[in-house]
Amino acid sequence: MKISFDLDEVLFVDPKTFETEPPLRFPLNRLFIERLRKGTVDLIHELQKQGFEVWVYTSSFRADVYIKTLFRHYGVKFDGIINGYRHRDEVQKDRKEVMPQKMPGFYRISLHVDDEDAIIANGRTYGFKVLRVCEPDEHWAEKVIAEANRIRKLEQDAEDKRGK
Numbered sequence: 001m002k003i004s005f006d007l008d009e010v011l012f013v014d015p016k017t018f019e020t021e022p023p024l025r026f027p028l029n030r031l032f033i034e035r036l037r038k039g040t041v042d043l044i045h046e047l048q049k050q051g052f053e054v055w056v057y058t059s060s061f062r063a064d065v066y067i068k069t070l071f072r073h074y075g076v077k078f079d080g081i082i083n084g085y086r087h088r089d090e091v092q093k094d095r096k097e098v099m100p101q102k103m104p105g106f107y108r109i110s111l112h113v114d115d116e117d118a119i120i121a122n123g124r125t126y127g128f129k130v131l132r133v134c135e136p137d138e139h140w141a142e143k144v145i146a147e148a149n150r151i152r153k154l155e156q157d158a159e160d161k162r163g164k
Helices: 040-049 064-072 084-092 117-126 140-163
Strands: 002-005 053-057 080-082 109-114 130-132
Touching (some): 002 080, 040 053, 040 140, 064 080, 109 117, 109 140, 117 130, 130 140
Parallel strands (some): 002 053, 002 109, 053 080, 109 130
């Protein structure tokens, strides 16, 4: 099962408002100015340990090599990255109608974690599951794990029914 995370205001947060992971050491902290929400590294490792694929799905146009490199310095390796360029090229393509800025179902992502109300609304409209994470919350990681396991069980139960 795939889980994706938005970056801005979900994994990348303002250290004036949120507790954060320790900053990277100089000079990396000058190259990678984003600060990770506290618990991000342990959460991603735990999800992967539990057998989930963990992806980034951001509408930003940060290069995937930038995202990979930043997280590699924290010991995190994502299973996939979808940025604004990839979404534009693979989801929007040459469609005349404007597609939503994120379509996790297109990539067979079972749960997307985001902060934006528009993404939550699009989840209801287009049939993908979204967990809203935005405010500072010391239990955010536990909530993500619980929701991921809930959805995995739902998917397994649905698969079992189809197999009968």
